[in-house]
Amino acid sequence: xxxxxxxxxxxxxxxxxxxxxxxxxxxxxxxxxxxxxxxxxxxxxxxxxxxxxxxxxxxxxxxxxxxxxxxxxxxxxxxxxxxxxxxxxxxxxxxxxxxxxxxxxxxxxxxxxxxxxxxxxxxxxxxxxxxxxxxxxxxxxxxxxxxxxxxxxxxxxxxxxxxxxxxxxxxxxxxxxxxxxxxxxxxxxxxxxxxxxxxxxxxxxxxxxxxxxxxxxxxxxxxxxxxxxxxxxxxxxxxxxxxxxxxxxxxxxxxxxxxxxxxxxxxxxxxxxxxxxxxxxxxxxxxxxxxxxxxxxxxxxxxxxxxxxxxxxxxxxxxxxxxxxxxx
Amino acid sequence: xxxxxxxxxxxxxxxxxxxxxxxxxxxxxxxxxxxxxxxxxxxxxxxxxxxxxxxxxxxxxxxxxxxxxxxxxxxxxxxxxxxxxxxxxxxxxxxxxxxxxxxxxxxxxxxxxxxxxxxxxxxxxxxxxxxxxxxxxxxxxxxxxxxxxxxxxxxxxxxxxxxxxxxxxxxxxxxxxxxxxxxxxxxxxxxxxxxxxxxxxxxxxxxxxxxxxxxxxxxxxxxxxxxxxxxxxxxxxxxxxxxxxxxxxxxxxxxxxxxxxxxxxxxxxxxxxxxxxxxxxxxxxxxxxxxxxxxxxxxxxxxxxxxxxxxxxxxxxxxxxxxxxxxxxxxxxxxxxxxxxxxxxxxxxxxxxxxxxxxxxxxxxxxxxxxxxxxxxxxxxxxxxxxxxxxxxxxxxxxxxxxxxxxxxxxxxxxxxxxxxxxxxxxxxxxxxxxxxxxxxxxxxxxxxxxxxxxxxxxxxxxxxxxxxxxxxxxxxxxxxxxxxxxxxxxxxxxxxxxxxxxxxxxxxxxxxxxxxxxxxxxxxxxxxxxxxxxxxxxxxx
Numbered sequence: 001x002x003x004x005x006x007x008x009x010x011x012x013x014x015x016x017x018x019x020x021x022x023x024x025x026x027x028x029x030x031x032x033x034x035x036x037x038x039x040x041x042x043x044x045x046x047x048x049x050x051x052x053x054x055x056x057x058x059x060x061x062x063x064x065x066x067x068x069x070x071x072x073x074x075x076x077x078x079x080x081x082x083x084x085x086x087x088x089x090x091x092x093x094x095x096x097x098x099x100x101x102x103x104x105x106x107x108x109x110x111x112x113x114x115x116x117x118x119x120x121x122x123x124x125x126x127x128x129x130x131x132x133x134x135x136x137x138x139x140x141x142x143x144x145x146x147x148x149x150x151x152x153x154x155x156x157x158x159x160x161x162x163x164x165x166x167x168x169x170x171x172x173x174x175x176x177x178x179x180x181x182x183x184x185x186x187x188x189x190x191x192x193x194x195x196x197x198x199x200x201x202x203x204x205x206x207x208x209x210x211x212x213x214x215x216x217x218x219x220x221x222x223x224x225x226x227x228x229x230x231x232x233x234x235x236x237x238x239x240x241x242x243x244x245x246x247x248x249x250x251x252x253x254x255x256x257x258x259x260x261x262x263x264x265x266x267x268x269x270x271x272x273x274x275x276x277x278x279x280x281x282x283x284x285x286x287x288x289x290x291x292x293x294x295x296x297x298x299x300x301x302x303x304x305x306x307x308x309x310x311x312x313x314x315x316x317x318x319x320x321x322x323x324x325x326x327x328x
Numbered sequence: 329x330x331x332x333x334x335x336x337x338x339x340x341x342x343x344x345x346x347x348x349x350x351x352x353x354x355x356x357x358x359x360x361x362x363x364x365x366x367x368x369x370x371x372x373x374x375x376x377x378x379x380x381x382x383x384x385x386x387x388x389x390x391x392x393x394x395x396x397x398x399x400x401x402x403x404x405x406x407x408x409x410x411x412x413x414x415x416x417x418x419x420x421x422x423x424x425x426x427x428x429x430x431x432x433x434x435x436x437x438x439x440x441x442x443x444x445x446x447x448x449x450x451x452x453x454x455x456x457x458x459x460x461x462x463x464x465x466x467x468x469x470x471x472x473x474x475x476x477x478x479x480x481x482x483x484x485x486x487x488x489x490x491x492x493x494x495x496x497x498x499x500x501x502x503x504x505x506x507x508x509x510x511x512x513x514x515x516x517x518x519x520x521x522x523x524x525x526x527x528x529x530x531x532x533x534x535x536x537x538x539x540x541x542x543x544x545x546x547x548x549x550x551x552x553x554x555x556x557x558x559x560x561x562x563x564x565x566x567x568x569x570x571x572x573x574x575x576x577x578x579x580x581x582x583x584x585x586x587x588x589x590x591x592x593x594x595x596x597x598x599x600x601x602x603x604x605x606x607x608x609x610x611x612x613x614x615x616x617x618x619x620x621x622x623x624x625x626x627x628x629x630x631x632x633x634x635x636x637x638x639x640x641x642x643x644x645x646x647x648x649x650x651x652x653x654x655x656x657x658x659x660x661x662x663x664x665x666x667x668x669x670x671x672x673x674x675x676x677x678x679x680x681x682x683x684x685x686x687x688x689x690x691x692x693x694x695x696x697x698x699x700x701x702x703x704x705x706x707x708x709x710x711x712x713x714x715x716x717x718x719x720x721x722x723x724x725x726x727x728x729x730x731x732x733x734x735x736x737x738x739x740x741x742x743x744x745x746x747x748x749x750x751x752x753x754x755x756x757x758x759x760x761x762x763x764x765x766x767x768x769x770x771x772x773x774x775x776x777x778x779x780x781x782x783x784x785x786x787x788x789x790x791x792x793x794x795x796x797x798x799x800x801x802x803x804x805x806x807x808x809x810x811x812x813x814x815x816x817x818x819x820x821x822x823x824x825x826x827x828x829x830x831x832x833x834x835x836x837x838x839x840x841x842x843x844x845x846x847x848x849x850x851x852x853x854x855x856x857x858x859x860x861x862x863x864x865x866x867x868x869x870x
Binding site for chain 2: 051052053054056057058059060061062063065066069070072073074099102103104105106111114115169170173174177178181184185186187188273274275276277278279283284287290292
């Protein structure tokens with residue numbers, strides 16, 4: 001009994017210290033994230049303002065007085081450092097990312113509030129499809145290496161990889177809208193499934209292909225490892241070997257790919273927005289850069305930056321969970 | 329026994345149904361055409377419109393919304409002629425600097441309030457008020473409203489502006505200059521009335537569905553930015569009985585190929601023609617692929633400022649480069665959209681403007697090429713001493729194709745070494761506006777249907793004169809044209825001077841191209857400004 005209690009306390013201590021280490025690690029990472037984000041904001045702000053032209057530069061230049069009135073209204077007549085501090089203060093105190101200079105009656109909060117959920121939805125489903133198809137495809141190819149199944153799976157993933165989404169998207173519209181008449185050619189309608197199918201296919205294929213290739217090569221490496229040979233020699237059934245010893249370690253490189261891929265997917269694809277008129281954030285982001293719509297550009301940069309930092313932290317935590325050799 | 333009565337009853341039901349649907353569809357009151365049951369007009373936009381606020385709107389697509397949701401003093405008919413809007417008419421003094429508009433008494437806002445002269449006073453003051461910071465407040469300036477300069481600069485309050493309501497239905501406008509065409513300017517979206525009570529209540533949000541109050545034929549019922557917007561019939565509009573289209577749906581489609589595919593799939597009534605595909609589509613859809621002249625000119629401008637290249641200060645070099653540019657190659661081989669070759673800066677479609685027979689426009693291209701070689705040799709350039717210039721354009725496949733064609737023509741005919749440079753749009757504008765170029769691409773669309781909207785650009789004080797061309801006679805002719813009731817002679821003379829001095833190379837006059845469903849009628853093709861009013865459109869039964 002005594003012995004049992006002792007070992008229980010030791011286990012508890014190890015568990016607690018592990019939690020404590022993890023918390024410590026998370027706090028440390030957040031501590032690094034804040035200055036990182038600040039640097040991102042400052043650099044973007046200066047880069048943006050150093051690009052020639054401004055939000056109100058147009059083919060027909062505005063008379064000086066009119067331009068002065070507009071710049072005064074938006075505070076663009078202030079020195080850059082003041083514009084930046086005012087902007088940051090607005091975010092910190094009121095979570096106000098400012099007005100759009102291009103779309104006069106809309107604020108950046110509204111633009112992100114409208115575009116981000118759309119992007120998030122098609123991005124999330126693309127992520128699920130990319131994983132759901134990519135991982136099994138890569139795994140099957142690895143297990144049945146050098147058989148027709150392998151060649152077939154590799155063929156599909158290479159095909160999907162080389163077909164860029166700006167080719168895939170119009171092709172899908174021609175086939176499913178024009179020829180078959182099954183799906184609407186674009187729009188969002190609150191994200192009804194009919195409007196979701198083509199954006200998800202177009203967006204997920206190249207990610208799916210990458211995931212399949214990474215899964216296949218990493219699984220092949222694990223399958224050739226000594227401990228797998230030992231497991232086979234011990235006479236373990238193939239299923240047990242695969243699910244207990246192969247699957248988890250083969251996912252490590254996949255997971256390191258998934259973090260940035262997920263951020264890429266949920267923060268918008270300008271091509272998807274352009275071809276399918278989804279109204280997502282990708283188009284606003286690129287358009288804001290062309291229009292010099294400073295506040296929109298900053299707002300989306302901050303959002304994408306924060307999400308990138310958040311998901312790289314999540315990936316690191318997942319990594320440690322999968323590979324106990326990694327410590328915080 | 330029961331069979332006959334049953335079939336008779338069925339026949340009766342069917343006949344009633346058929347009769348009622350014919351009744352529901354109706355016929356056009358003027359043309360007598362049978363109208364379609366569904367009067368929904370769906371069109372695509374390449375880019376989201378900026379706003380539906382009359383005093384803030386600055387883009388063509390936004391102005392179309394404003395024309396549907398609001399109504400100004402005067403409207404245009406399908407040919408671009410001035411017809412009454414909220415105003416039933418106007419009078420003016422002999423000097424044409426005081427205009428008095430009489431408003432109809434049955435014009436209503438969509439919330440039931442009467443449209444009065446005070447609503448126009450409020451809107452015009454709002455346009456000029458520095459606090460509004462409208463990007464189109466300069467329109468108040470070119471309308472020459474009394475005290476507009478002082479109001480724009482904040483020296484005088486908006487109340488000082490030369491507009492007042494004599495009573496609810498009489499509006500007086502005082503100008504600082506004699507403007508014979510002033511009434512035509514009131515068809516511009518920025519002069520449309522605004523509902524003060526709504527603007528005050530909702531601030532910048534007042535144009536959103538559910539909040540917006542308008543006096544036009546339609547009300548905005550749905551708007552999902554970058555996706556769709558819907559405007560539906562306003563039952564309180566004074567001329568609602570004459571409106572046929574019930575619902576107008578806008579779909580934002582950012583890619584012109586997708587846009588065309590969706591038109592083909594029947595999702596829209598009006599869609600885009602992908603660039604370079606007009607001839608093919610015209611052959612495939614002869615009645616539905618549309619091309620018509622627009623009030624726009626594509627040109628190259630020479631940098632004539634002190635920072636400009638020395639060779640280009642020589643008028644012979646400028647003429648030679650212009651002559652050697654074979655416009656027919658650009659219009660017929662490169663663009664293929666029915667564009668019109670340009671030898672004058674003002675398009676021939678402009679009202680009251682007759683294209684003058686400028687000499688080089690009368691020659692054949694071979695004659696022009698021969699003359700160009702002669703001029704170039706006179707200026708001292710030839711195979712041993714070739715001219716090198718840089719042609720700058722804003723990044724676009726279309727501009728690139730034209731620039732490559734021009735580069736080849738100059739090379740072959742004159743031995744000129746032209747290098748091409750492109751810049752992203754706003755960077756390009758900055759470069760051109762700062763005179764950091766030899767030759768730069770330009771495109772100009774008229775703000776109103778009169779030659780001065782083009783020719784003013786080439787006067788010395790113009791803020792748009794990026795080539796810094798300056799000619800005292802042009803300035804004088806354009807200045808005196810302002811107060812003339814017919815300035816055609818002045819405009820002709822200016823074009824002749826431009827053909828001699830060649831500060832710009834006019835290349836072609838734009839055409840509008842789009843796909844338009846066969847059953848949609850009433851499109852104002854003859855309105856070169858393309859001021860479309862959805863209430864004038866209708867769909868006929870197939």
